[in-house]
Amino acid sequence: MTTSTAQQTLELADAGTVADLRTFISRARAADDGAVRLQAVGSVLAAYVCVMRPKLLGEGTPTVLGLRTMALHTPSDVDVTVPLAAVSDRLARMAADDVRLAVPPMTVHESWAGISAPRGGWDRLQEIDAETLIRVAKDGVREVAQIIPVNPGAMIVNNARAAVWGRPVPGIAPALPAGAAFAAYALGFVAPDETAVLFGSERWLRLSTGRGHVLIRPAAII
Numbered sequence: 089m090t091t092s093t094a095q096q097t098l099e100l101a102d103a104g105t106v107a108d109l110r111t112f113i114s115r116a117r118a119a120d121d122g123a124v125r126l127q128a129v130g131s132v133l134a135a136y137v138c139v140m141r142p143k144l145l146g147e148g149t150p151t152v153l154g155l156r157t158m159a160l161h162t163p164s165d166v167d168v169t170v171p172l173a174a175v176s177d178r179l180a181r182m183a184a185d186d187v188r189l190a191v192p193p194m195t196v197h198e199s200w201a202g203i204s205a206p207r208g209g210w211d212r213l214q215e216i217d218a219e220t221l222i223r224v225a226k227d228g229v230r231e232v233a234q235i236i237p238v239n240p241g242a243m244i245v246n247n248a249r250a251a252v253w254g255r256p257v258p259g260i261a262p263a264l265p266a267g268a269a270f271a272a273y274a275l276g277f278v279a280p281d282e283t284a285v286l287f288g289s290e291r292w293l294r295l296s297t298g299r300g301h302v303l304i305r306p307a308a309i310i
Contacts, residue, residue, distance in 0.1 A: 096168070096190075097189065097191065098188070098191060099164070099188050101159035101161050102187060109179065112154075112275065113172055114176065117176060119139045119270075119275065120139055122172060123138070123171055123201070124170060124172050125137075125169045126169075127166070128160060128166040129165065131159060131161075131162075133164070134156075135157075136155050141199075141200050144246065147307065148251065148254030149267065150253070150307045151305040151307070152304050154300060155303060156299075156301075168191060169197070170195055170196060171192060178192065205292045205294070206290050206292060210287040211289065213262070213293075214285075216260065216264075216285070216295070218281070218297070221273060222269075225270040235252070253265060253266050253267030262293065263306070264293060265306060272297070278299075279299075284296065285297075
């Protein structure tokens with residue numbers, strides 16, 4: 089469902105920030121070409137995307153969100169959820185020195201955008217080698233491809249992904265769904281020889297690196 093909203097503009101800090109947002113949006117579309125929540129508070133823009141979420145009652149897919157924050161040149165107060173494709177189109181049409189992003193005028197309703205992770209109270213749980221996350225992500229992608237037959241139905245695809253990405257990463261407590269590793273890898277948040285940090289707050293987990301954050305709400309509590 090879409091609804092109209094007044095045209096708004098976000099003035100990003102510089103051309104490098106525009107390029108950063110363009111890369112993030114491109115990676116997010118490759119993972120799940122859905123929507124992005126643009127939340128600007130003061131001089132900071134938080135861009136949320138959903139990499140995966142449960143689509144059936146009782147399935148094992150966790151809700152996994154990607155979060156990238158970036159600086160704004162001009163303070164703003166914006167909170168909209170808009171199509172990734174529309175943002176990508178506007179970024180592609182911006183000139184090399186243009187830093188003003190026109191927010192798409194059509195908003196979309198996404199259930200995940202209404203699920204807010206805690207703003208504070210995060211406890212540091214443990215560090216995780218990026219190589220571990222990358223390996224889990226790549227192994228999972230191969231396994232999903234092997235499980236899904238040629239011309240599968242939507243139910244088969246959904247069940248295969250839930251089985252693989254809902255499975256915990258070995259050796260990490262509390263249980264971190266493999267889908268979190270996939271999100272970190274797909275969004276470009278992890279690189280070899282780096283370390284990610286796992287945090288916990290209430291019922292949420294957060295996997296953080298210098299490039300961004302993965303927010304995880306396990307399927308069992310959806």
